[in-house]
Amino acid sequence: MSVGGASDTVLKLADISVRFPSGADWLGRATSHVHALNGVNLDVRRGETLGIVGESGCGKSTLAQVLLGLLQPSAGQVTGAAAGDESALQIVFQDPQSSLNSRMRVWRVITEPVFARQRKSTSELRRLAVELAAKVGLREETLDRYPHEFSGGQRQRIAIARALSSDPDVIVLDEPTSALDISVQAQILNLLEALQRDRNLTYIFISHDISVISHMCRRVAVMYLGQIVEIGAASDLLTRPRHPYTQLLLGSVPTLGEEGLGELIEDTELPSNRRLPSGCFFFDRCAFSKPVCRQPQRLIAGVRCCRADELANAGFP
Ligand SMILES: Nc1ncnc2c1ncn2[C@@H]1O[C@H](COP(=O)(O)OP(=O)(O)OP(=O)(O)O)[C@@H](O)[C@H]1O
Ligand code: SF4
Ligand SMILES: [Mg+2]
Structure with missing residues (x-):
């Protein structure tokens, strides 16, 4: 070795x-x-x-x-x-x-x-x-x-x-x-x-x-619909999840926020893996989705969410 x-x-x-x-x-x-x-x-x-x-x-x-x-x-x-x-x-x-x-x-x-x-x-x-x-x-x-x-x-x-x-x-x-x-x-x-x-x-x-x-x-x-949506040190990821899906998974999501965020829809069905969404795969279940999320998402600094920094800076969740 x-x-x-x-x-x-x-x-x-x-x-x-x-x-x-x-x-x-x-x-x-x-x-x-x-x-x-x-x-x-x-x-x-x-x-x-x-x-x-x-x-x-x-x-x-x-x-x-x-x-x-x-x-x-x-x-x-x-x-x-x-x-x-x-x-x-x-x-x-x-x-x-x-x-x-x-x-x-x-x-x-x-x-x-x-x-x-x-x-x-x-x-x-x-x-x-x-x-x-x-x-x-x-x-x-x-x-x-x-x-x-x-x-x-x-x-x-x-x-x-x-x-x-x-x-x-x-x-x-x-x-x-x-x-x-x-x-x-x-x-x-x-x-x-x-x-x-x-x-x-x-x-x-x-x-x-x-x-x-x-x-x-x-x-x-963390995987969602055949993609890694977040990856990182367990000590960070499990205490300060950055992707909205990880937050949902860990139960650390806000219910209703300002800016008309709406509720994170916990009981919606998983989107089908037969017809993949063109933009963010989590779009339909995400409380923070915006039109910008309709473009394909890349894993950047361990998070596949174009709004991750913005959400963290705004104090969400
Ligand atoms: N041999 C196969 N033929 C067709 N579809 C398959 C096959 N193996 C897995 N799948 C499908 O691929 C997707 C991923 O399945 P996989 O078994 O990897 O999920 P998983 O995350 O391990 O789920 P679980 O937590 O239930 O074990 C599912 O939609 C599953 O139905
Ligand atoms: S890209 Fe948009 S829809 Fe996808 S997880 Fe991030 S905020 Fe939610
Ligand atoms: Mg399995």
Whole structure:
């Protein structure tokens, strides 16, 4: 591992767009497209925990798939030290029940990523499983059981051990604790933190839960309709959100302001990702929209809102 310069970027997304074909005409051609990601630029730095937040359907998991190299973007490029390296990139999903092969014994589940690539002997794999089980707090005697014989928290430990087996640089954690009880959540988060310190891991932490994000992440990216609308240090972004959408997400929005601002419309539907707006994607839900917002918005100084400075200076929210 080298220090400093571009090599500190483990993954870099440049102008990533992903669209999925949808519907079909009589010739089998797509009748429309779902625009899941729309021009995402992102640097993931070695050793950091980068949080990704945003409503359901905003593209978080699609972004994860692109970062992992599991999904080829429709446009843009993924580069960086770990890009395209299957062993260096791993993922832990929300629901270990469905993500773990229920017909494999746990030691097989844990070492499968290694087995698939390196063809080690059974005794070598077992030794690795024992070592990883110890690291994640699973007892060695349990390695011959099947995943369904474990509790949710233990299954997530199995999923983490499995992710560690190929000695990765980056682990994407896609809602890793959302399905767990609060007390178990805390144990898993503590385990993830300890493993990160131990192995200099880079985490990309996807969650709906702002308190979990605030606990785990040094940097946070906020997504809306397949774009990053705000990105920055968690300490700034979570306490002084600048984009009106981030303010809405964090519940720190004003209700009615001067200048006829109107209310931020919380219960409006997400605009469709089949027909993207031409200007600011948040226009229809934003309390601060002006005609100027009808032009495409760029991410400038971490915020995709042409009125961000003006609003901050005017004391909104
Ligand atoms: N394979 C696919 N084919 C068609 N559309 C897809 C596919 N995968 C995702 N989508 C669509 O792309 C958009 C983004 O989905 P994605 O799963 O990335 O959202 P998400 O932010 O992870 O949501 P959630 O919080 O519910 O997990 C959604 O509109 C989704 O329906
Ligand atoms: S650009 Fe305009 S509509 Fe979009 S978030 Fe900023 S103020 Fe609201
Ligand atoms: Mg998702």
